[in-house]
Amino acid sequence: MKKIAIIIAGVFALIAALAVYPLFLADGGENTPLAVTLEGVETEFTLSAPLPETNETSYPVYRTTVSAATLESVEEVAGVFGMTGKAEVANQRTGEVRVVDDSKGELMRLSMYPASGALLYEIPDRQFPDLVEERPSLPARDEAIKIADAFLTERGERSPGAVVNAVEVDQRQEVWEAGGSEPEEVYDVTLAVRYGRALSGLPVYGDEMAVIIGDGGEVVGMVKCWREVEAAGEVEIIRAEEAYEDLKAGRTIRPLEVPGDARVSIEEIALGYWMEPRTIEQETVVPVWVFSGTAYHDGSGESYQAYVKAVE
Template identity: 30%
Template sequence: MNDYKRYCRNILFCLMAGILGLLSFIKANQGYPDLYIPRAGQPLPDKVDYKLEAPLTGLPHQAPVYKYKITQITPNDATELAQKLGLQGSVEYDSVMKRYLVRDGQKQLELEAESGKWEYHDYAVWGNVELNKSIPSDEEAIRAAQTTLDQLGIKTANFNIRVIPQTAGGLMGNEKIVRKDVYLMRMLDGKPVYGVSRIIVSVGHQGEIEAICKFYHELEFDRTVELKNVEQAYTELKNKRASINIHPDAKTAVIKQIKLGYWEDAGPSSSQIYVQPVWVFRGDAYVNGEVEEFDAFVPAVEGVKIADIP
């Protein structure tokens, strides 16, 4: 009988230990997957002497995590969006790329079935550098972009806006602006979203809309989480457990700013369903007496790392 009681106690102890271990694991990574943040295309320096000048006070200890609104895009969705854009073609489905296509002459809409991201181009004018265009001012381009997005039902209040002129020519000193791309960069909880989270509206001749690219998922609040200590994130940066964009010949780097942002993955909803906070480090790298800006991203949720770093 005593052996039986001892056996039961051992079983109970093992069960409790397993449960506590599981709870500790869940608490450690809070149930969120590793982030797919691209590494810099250029090689990293063998060793960088990082110096921290950015203040560590006033940084948040908690932040919301958001998740994708999972909705399966249908042919009717593609038809409705195409009609709003003025396209009259029929809907085709590309089973390989998992996207819907609508073509109307040289106008084309591509709508991803899993993510809801889409691109519209009028190829008669977009990228056509031979046309003689009257390109609007930055302010006029922004107004044209916002008016079009309002008509499409896309709210832009939580986006930062900047305009990038696109040019052609220049070999013989005759460079000209062929369109203006209005970038609308998403903000969440007052913080910038890095990665693909943006809208790009290409504005051409007299404010004509040449292209629209909606590169983000619709989101909803998931929950508020405790953040990784920023000193720990700094250690991960120094140990190359971060996505670091720095000159390959840098020997010394001074971190002058640390802030919290978010990262949205470029992949489909099936590979990543959360938009998680990240610590963003910015500063100056010193290369042979010259100063080069650098930045780095470290996942901010405790227990989460960059997916391709062992």
């Protein structure tokens, strides 16, 4: 019987760290800077948690700094990762600068994005294998963290303030027999060690820092969109009640990821900071209200999270 291999990417999405963005953002996606959208205004919202009171009426604002992403600087970074090759602009829209190296018998890629200084490293054939015939040997959680920390530190990419907030399956492959009702085999192909941080005691949303570990404990990928910041004064924030009204009106930072006729139960409300995706320039980092809960549609529920600007 014919067998079919199916890759399941990002099996356990880390909502708190990555929001609605995949680990490796597609170049074809359209992104805009911190702004509101009016999509999803027909969605029904209910509060299952009290609106929080905060004694603080102002919070710090931060100014960002990013690493240069010139042809020369990207080639230098590629050298740190053991790669050789000429850097080229791979995407005119995003400005992505890429080095491709196949001199060691397998393809390796390293990209940097000038808007954010983000860095993307991958060995595609090992990170996204077409077919897995034997169960990969993946490290236990503590060992995976040691591998990831060492990989980042050796390359000068271990940022101060970064803490591990998840070790989880990143790629999973299912092997199906044609006509079967369930997979014959399920293989965890890679693990992701993900990092997060806080600013002024508030979690940062939108950051990307993850090391991808494959068979035998080998690092097969890394992503880092982690703007360095410095304090730049304070800003007054709006009350949670005002932010909730903005949420119901559809004035969110990103489009609501639910059907317009869905029902959303808000179960947690908190403050945080928002970081833009890797292809978007961001000069300042300001607080946001984060609304988390469950979205119900067609009899099923899924995790929901939305971000509302906490400043006027």
